[in-house]
Amino acid sequence: MSGPGTVSGPGWAERYGAALMNTFGPPQRVLVRGAGSHVWDADGRRYLDLLGGLAVNALGHAHPAVVRAVTDQLQTLGHVSNFFATPAQVTLAEQLLRIVTPGGAPAGSRVFLANSGTEANEAAVKLIRRHGGPARRRVLALEGAFHGRTLGALALTHKAAYREPFEPLPGEVDFLPFGDVAALREALDEDVAALVVEPIQGEAGVRVLPPGYLPAARELTRAAGALLVLDEVQSGMGRTGTWMAHHLPHLGGGVVPDVVTLAKGLGGGLPVGAVVALGADIATLLGPGQHGTTFGGNPVVAAAALAVVAALDDGLLGHVTEVGDLLRHKLAGLGHHGVAEVRGEGLLLAVGLTAPVAQAAAGHLLEAGFIVNPVRPDALRLAPPLVLTAAEATSFVDALPAALDAALADAGGQG
Incomplete structure (x- = not known):
């Protein structure tokens, strides 16, 4: 069987197309190695990873703390069923209760550990159903929302192209x-x-809720007896320079929701999600047998997540704010005619473009050694590892004008 060093990128891509379902389209590159904020493809080319596995690789690639935590745990205990507990699982839940709200979660709060953001949101749907009962069946979400692709999470997702092939949704x-x-x-x-609601909508092009919305939502939902569920799957775990995006003073400040869902950066590259139910009334809605998971919260992923929490505790939150501000200001200061705006918080940013050339610009950037996401026709999403350095951020800013010029020239030629 051939290893990654003996097959070229096109060779792997051909094998990919013959073996995997076409749910993602053809791969842009076949990646074989990563270190810090960089990855290498099967042909030896290096790229600055400004997407971070879609905001997943919080500590970058092959971070020593994650490697050590996973290795030590796997050598000790790899997996048990949820008929049993493990120290890593319990400790992670305790840490999430500590960080989910400033000052810690209210008494009686509890955590459910899952495998992904979609699974976390699916569990939140069950909490909503149990809270609402037969009399309260409606759920409100926002235009532009993305909450996942399982049927329950998809029902909360706004984009018609994702929903319509699977309707009717629950x-x-x-x-x-x-x-x-x-x-x-x-x-x-x-x-x-x-x-x-997502405090920052990533899939919609990194749209930040306006100031005052979350406090008003908290007041209105509480008065109506409805839950306020915050999807922090992409925006949580230090992505914005705070533990959660809703901790930012202009976004939520002191708002305490009823439920927070987490994933992506939580595991530093390993699959883990979490539902944090704030307060005993919400935390006790699901009892034995009403929800479950085989792999959720297993000790290996819990150990990786604890390594991420420790790194964020050790000054990484401030680094995210510093480098995020630098990147945002440098992008805004380019003065390039192709850049309409720069939006987002911390290291979850979008470069809004003056023309629908994001796909072409991302292609030119890839050729130049930079991975970005054309999240909308007129926007490039950036969600790099939280360990991105100022020099790495600057190298992207320096490369962007040429890529935009080429993309705009392509569009002009096609016109």
């Missing part, structure tokens, strides 16, 4: 205009079980 979900408090106030009535 539940009664109404989508409200993004950031519109008046629309939320009008929609909330006695049959609404929950509002589910």
Whole structure:
């Protein structure tokens, strides 16, 4: 059997197409190695990874703390069923209760550990159902929302192209205009079980909720007896320079939601998700037999997640703020005619473009050694490892104008 060093990128891509379902399209490159914020493909080319596995590789690639934690745990105990507990599982849950709200979670709060963000949101849907019962069946979400691809999570996801092939979807979900408090106030009535919202919508192009929306949502949902569920799958775990995006003063400040879902960066590259139920009333909605998971919270992924928490505790949050501010200001200061705006928080940013050339620009950047995500036709999403250095960030800013010029020239030639 051939190893990665004996087959070229095109050779691996051909084998990929013959062996895997076409759910992602053809791979842009076949990657074989990573270190820090860089990855290498099967043909030996190096790239600055400004996508970080879609905000997953919080500590970059092959971080010594993650490697050590996983190796030590796997050599000790790799997996047990959830009929048993492990120290890593318990410790991770305790740490999440510590960091999910400033000052720690309210008394009686509890954690459910899953394998992904979609699974975390699926569990949140069950909490919503148990809270609402037969009388409260409606759930509110926002236009532009993305919460996952399983049927329950997909029902909360707004994009028609994702939803329509699988309709009818479960539940009664109404989508409200993004950031519109008046629309939320009008929609909330006695049959609404929950509002589910991302503080920053990543899939929609890194859209940040306007100041005041989350405090208003907290007040309105509490008055209506509905849950406030915050999806921090992409924006949590230090991505914005705070533990959670809703901790940012202009986003949520002191808002305490009922449920927070986490994943992506939580495991530093290993698959783990979490549902944090804030307060005993919410934390006890699911009892034995009402939800479960085979792999969720297994000791290996829990050990990796604890390594991420420790790194964030050790000054990495401040680094994210510093490098994120630098990257944002340098991008905004380019003065390039192809850049319309730069939006986002910390190291979750989007470069808004003046023309729908994001796909072409991402292609030119890839050729130049930079991985970015054309999340919308007119936007490039950046979600790099949180260990990205100032020099690495600057190298991308320096390369962007040429890529935009080439993409705009391509578009002009096609016109």
